[in-house]
Amino acid sequence: MSHVTAERLLVINPNSSAVVTRAIDVAVDPLRARSPFAIDVMGLQGTPAGIAVQSDADRVAPDVLHAMRAHPARGYVVACFSDPGVPGAREELGGTPVRGIGESAILHALIVGDRFGIVALSRSAILRQRRLVRVMGVDARYAGSRAIDARAEETTSALLLDRMSEAACGLVSDGADTIIMGCAGMAHFREEIEGLCGRPVIEPTRAAVAALIGDCLLRN
Amino acid sequence: MSHVTAERLLVINPNSSAVVTRAIDVAVDPLRARSPFAIDVMGLQGTPAGIAVQSDADRVAPDVLHAMRAHPARGYVVACFSDPGVPGAREELGGTPVRGIGESAILHALIVGDRFGIVALSRSAILRQRRLVRVMGVDARYAGSRAIDARAEETTSALLLDRMSEAACGLVSDGADTIIMGCAGMAHFREEIEGLCGRPVIEPTRAAVAALIGDCLLRN
Amino acid sequence: MSHVTAERLLVINPNSSAVVTRAIDVAVDPLRARSPFAIDVMGLQGTPAGIAVQSDADRVAPDVLHAMRAHPARGYVVACFSDPGVPGAREELGGTPVRGIGESAILHALIVGDRFGIVALSRSAILRQRRLVRVMGVDARYAGSRAIDARAEETTSALLLDRMSEAACGLVSDGADTIIMGCAGMAHFREEIEGLCGRPVIEPTRAAVAALIGDCLLRN
Amino acid sequence: MSHVTAERLLVINPNSSAVVTRAIDVAVDPLRARSPFAIDVMGLQGTPAGIAVQSDADRVAPDVLHAMRAHPARGYVVACFSDPGVPGAREELGGTPVRGIGESAILHALIVGDRFGIVALSRSAILRQRRLVRVMGVDARYAGSRAIDARAEETTSALLLDRMSEAACGLVSDGADTIIMGCAGMAHFREEIEGLCGRPVIEPTRAAVAALIGDCLLRN
């Protein structure tokens, strides 16, 4: 991380996979050129290599909040689709903008199309996504999720493209007109899947950082 | 705790207040006479004295799961209205029944009346209750929450009776026909508030243990 | 029926099929060993052999209430998935616990998994199930129903296993992670279907009696 | 009743109060001048004098269906706000139009304004209205109900005007922009209450008969 002042946005990858942290850093890079704020990305240590089940999300939530307390920033993105620690951080940090990538991708989908579908890593992830959608109160816009049976640390593998694109096309046939990638670190496939399924595909970390820039400008 | 075999139910108070743990033990006592399972109550150490804000709930969720792993039982009740750790525990423990007191009180309210209201400790608790209601998908039956501005460790104080009863009556005027006490450890006021507001009042820990007995019988 | 005191639970099969009444009696038998209350099962006379259409359910509702008035018990289960007479009985009997098997199976499904699906006997039954789900206000958790085109009095036939299992697997592909048997008297197939579809299968009469035991303990 | 052919509409008052039956007959009279179908009104015998609780509604549902079978008509209105027997009759009679006054008033309210409120006779009636609104799936348009604590057979009393108008004005302050009279036989107060609360007031029997005329024309 190159910035230490409060004039930066901090993206926290709650898992301990350096591969995923690097993928996130690459994913948000296109935003850096014109962002009025610096954008830093950090991983956590001592956390699981991926958020596979709900107890992994529970496990990292206090660490996420701890990292925010330790690293001052203008605003934060929690780069795990289950948004661990986000409601608690928002409550504790008061006016400082905090964004989960799950909620941010979903809110962005609401202005891009009518019904969104989510490409999930696993069946367990689908359960967390359904709870996220319900807690947000946006069930009426949710076409469903489809799992590709992969782990977070595999998302950078080129082998996943076929499975992702099959899931995306399946979601379109389920009635989705907008596709959300249900995991950080899949950004490198976004354009290709968009071409294959013929519908807009939202990469959640990039969507969260872009929205956070807006949030921070609003609080100027 | 007097039982160590798997033939007992374990009620876990996720906060570290011995007063609340004792109040919970007293609250579930009437169930012991006819319960086919022993009922043990334990508190956690090193956790906050009360779950005041969302990050407190986040903070204890991993400890709750850890306690379950360390203390074998036939089934578990998590005795905090925010149900910290419950979805994760359910996923990890597979068939072993796990109940949060928040969801259990709400599900019981669905068969007692038409619309339930919740007496909350604080405004922050109301926010957690709204999220709980939405994640359960039962908004259509929820009349709202009213806060009494108290901390969990005060719930045993006789001074709270007036505020609780005022909140309960307010919820009835908001359209609730069933009242839920939104915190463990208020059991000693249940009957009195029921008399004062004229509607059934559900004590969540007792409701959760009673339901857990049914769950365990079903898995016999 | 062997018990006449108020210390028993009474399961009322609202149809007149002795085969179904017997199947219900067998279904609840595993609960008897540890239940703190005796469990009696009775059928009604002069009612249809099965609740095939809505007017059958309407037809038996007054008889169900009449049977409750005539046979004192600690609590009642109405063993028809359309829950005929349950709201009225609850209103009339005040504090005495009353459970329909439809609502009880659905409420149990809410703590077992995220989205439930229902194996229905017929298309008409699906319509009643949809109304039940909506009146309960839990649509957000409902994956749908699939019909096996059978009559209630056929549910004991071994021939139905294939159709039930096909419906259960179909519901899983529709997004259900928990399966509910949409009729009393299918209990003997429960475990086998659970194995075949790979997801928890809830037998509604047993779920209702187990929950009723909890309700009665709570009112001790 | 003056008509015996299938060219008439039959309005069935499911209670046995001749006063209410007469009030219904007067209420629908303004529709007769231009209706393409004759409009007959009949009461039932041996039923309660009013539908006060859910078991009263359950009690009359089979009689309503029996009356339809015995009295051929082009279409039927069930003139009790709980719509007893309507789903069953619709299923049994196939294409013959059947209307409950509860659902018809609610559906009419959906095109008159945005949120409707219902003047209820009693707290028990409110519970039935909430279930009706949920089973119809139109909760998003429902502002609530307010009770006037009266019995069906009192609805013709001039003494009720004050209480009805107070309830109607209360519903407006609850966010209703359209008021529904939650009982047959209040028609004589409609215009006056409309003037007092300043919002459209829907009389359910008249609304149901008017809608039934449309239904029957559509099936010509």
Added chain:
Amino acid sequence: MSHVTAERLLVINPNSSAVVTRAIDVAVDPLRARSPFAIDVMGLQGTPAGIAVQSDADRVAPDVLHAMRAHPARGYVVACFSDPGVPGAREELGGTPVRGIGESAILHALIVGDRFGIVALSRSAILRQRRLVRVMGVDARYAGSRAIDARAEETTSALLLDRMSEAACGLVSDGADTIIMGCAGMAHFREEIEGLCGRPVIEPTRAAVAALIGDCLLRN
């Protein structure tokens, strides 16, 4: 148009296709024999030949209101499934009944069956239908839409029968038990599609006019 008095109902086809206007006129003809009001049909000039996208609907809404102001009638039907101008006209015209064919078909479906599906002309039309269903607040009864990829002015072509019937059957397999034709001017296929899919098929213009007759009788 043959009637100029206020004793007529006026059906406004907001597009400029004379073929569609004629088809609408034929569609409502069966209602004329027994309608207590004359039924006139008019098209608009200078509007698009069909309402293909949302901006077409936006484009004609002011023209629809202008036509109502210019042509006095007892009540109005806007014969485009997107109901352009209906909320505004209702607000401006006060007590004069106004019906959109989209909302009218949907409200009629609510009493004919449990879940309706809509045959849409195009993917863009599906998006408008979803918004209409949500704005009406009846999502819980909506099974979905299927597109036949046609333009409004083609709806009279016999070649569309196959595609419509395939869409209708698809909707039944999606869980619809009632089918709505999502466009004015398809009336000539109604009976045939009903036979092919085995479920009631609602023609929206006819349903709207029939309902409007009821509305106008109610305001006599």
Added chain:
Amino acid sequence: MSHVTAERLLVINPNSSAVVTRAIDVAVDPLRARSPFAIDVMGLQGTPAGIAVQSDADRVAPDVLHAMRAHPARGYVVACFSDPGVPGAREELGGTPVRGIGESAILHALIVGDRFGIVALSRSAILRQRRLVRVMGVDARYAGSRAIDARAEETTSALLLDRMSEAACGLVSDGADTIIMGCAGMAHFREEIEGLCGRPVIEPTRAAVAALIGDCLLRN
């Protein structure tokens, strides 16, 4: 307007009130210092001075789209809370970001708090807000609207502060924890009302422009 290139954002005030257009220009000014895009504001000519009723919104929707076609920009904000023309513009302009201030304020409220309330100009505006909330599918997060009985062109008057603040406090007592100003041009009161009601107050035009900046960065 000072920019003509596609590197600007264009805020369109759909009414013809120069006072409101100026107020909007002032409102978005704080965003200009750090925005990566220029921000232009324009009014429309020949439109009503304020969007008072639904037909005003209908009336301006085609003009809004026409202005977009005529004035190229990187992205557009429609600065009327009823979001006239937004769905149509989004459909026609494909990838170009388009934001209504109503939807943008509501989406922002979803990450600021749990339940939002809206200060409306008039009762007619409340009806449009309810429809907007339903069409967005976010009813579960909506605490309601309160009207201050003012016209759009009065929103700059200091006299409105008292009424706005009273409405905001009323919404808090209705359960809102976030307040949205339901009209463009109220920005000058934002901070003061926030102080008076003690909850975050969202100014919709600023929220929409900030969000649009994020949308445009995302499409870089």
